[in-house]
Amino acid sequence: xxxxxxxxxxxxxxxxxxxxxxxxxxxxxxxxxxxxxxxxxxxxxxxxxxxxxxxxxxxxxxxxxxxxxxxxxxxxxxxxxxxxxxxxxxxxxxxxxxxxxxxxxxxxxxxxxxxxxxxxxxxxxxxxxxxxxxxxxx
Numbered sequence: 380x381x382x383x384x385x386x387x388x389x390x391x392x393x394x395x396x397x398x399x400x401x402x403x404x405x406x407x408x409x410x411x412x413x414x415x416x417x418x419x420x421x422x423x424x425x426x427x428x429x430x431x432x433x434x435x436x437x438x439x440x441x442x443x444x445x446x447x448x449x450x451x452x453x454x455x456x457x458x459x460x461x462x463x464x465x466x467x468x469x470x471x472x473x474x475x476x477x478x479x480x481x482x483x484x485x486x487x488x489x490x491x492x493x494x495x496x497x498x499x500x501x502x503x504x505x506x507x508x509x510x511x512x513x514x515x516x517x
Contacts, residue, residue, distance in 0.1 A: 399434065407478040409435035409499075411446060415489040418449040422470060435486075441476040444499075446486065452493045469515040471497045475508045 402408050411434060413419040420432030423445040429435070435444055448471055451464040471488055478484070484507070488497040497510035 400431075400436075402483075403436060404481045406436050406438055406480055407482050407484060409437065409444065409484045409486055411435075411486050411488075413448065413488050415491070416448050416450040417466070418447065419488050420447045421445075422447045437478050439478055439480045441474075442478055444473045444475070444486065446471050446473075446488060446497075448488045448490075448495065448497075450490050452490070465517060467515050467517060469495055469513055471495060471510050472512040473497060473499050473508050474511050475499055477507075 409421075411419045411421060421429045421435050421444070422432065423429060423443075424435055424437065425443050426445075432447075435442075437444075448469045449466060450469075451466050453464055473486060483502055485500045485504070486497065487500060488495065490496070495510065495513050495515075497513075498506045499508040501507055
């Protein structure tokens with residue numbers, strides 16, 4: 380009984396890691412990047428939950444991007460305690476008014492000393508917008 384259950388579980392997980400869709404040249408593409416967190420996922424676009432948490436693909440113009448960012452933090456002054464770690468889930472919102480069709484953007488989210496930093500960057504890595512709102516839950 381364990382073998383068929385294992386096969387079903389693995390096939391369900393494999394469906395989550397499918398290929399990214401083709402880039403629509405009439406829209407802007409936003410990649411997500413973190414090197415300090417456990418999870419960074421697209422959560423909402425203009426207040427509506429996204430279907431795929433790996434990216435945003437948006438029409439030109441003004442948009443509100445919300446991502447979910449999970450990371451481990453050490454309680455204490457500067458987050459330097461090495462013995463106890465807790466996990467936080469944070470929702471980070473970025474507003475940007477000038478998305479352009481056919482352009483790629485990158486949303487970088489990281490934490491340093493238990494403080495979150497998020498920046499939307501263009502193809503030349505110039506900062507276009509920074510976090511507008513951060514809401515965290517334990």
